[in-house]
Amino acid sequence: MPMAADDISRLIREALPDAQVEIEDLAGDGDHYRATVVSPAFAGLPRVKQHKLVYDALGGRMGGELHALALITRAP
């Protein structure tokens, strides 16, 4: 089952409460998303670690039910 954009956003905010999260449905099919996540938690972290925090927030769904999520992360 594909995930709804709201669910993706909610999971990320639960793990990173300070984060601003914007989800775009790239193909309009509820399956190919781009998330832009801006959080103070990313400050000073390399991109791999920043993306890892978001993947951790999604709790194993990435690569599974959520197969296409492009990710842009940065500190404010």
Next chain:
Amino acid sequence: MTDTATLESIRNTVEGHDVVLFMKGTPLFPQCGFSSLVSRVLQHMGVEYHSVNVLEDMEVREGIKVFSDWPTIPQLYVKGEFIGGCDIVKEMFETGELKAFFDEKGIEAA
């Protein structure tokens, strides 16, 4: 489950080549848009790389996710260091960081 032999074999691959791309399909026949993008970036930069088609080996397909602690494919390794997946490689390419990184690592890139 991923056994230690698989992880050991992945480690040998990663350490045996300066640049390794774990991807779905091959550079000539990529089977996924994200894998295709990363392989095209490397080709565009004229970087020599070793590619591993994870679709040919289920053990590696699952094992590389455990090895890197990263949920998706493609995955790029340079000199044994995990660089990232498609989003990170694309962003590093666009900002010029990737070229600087290859230069720093002594890997020929245009």
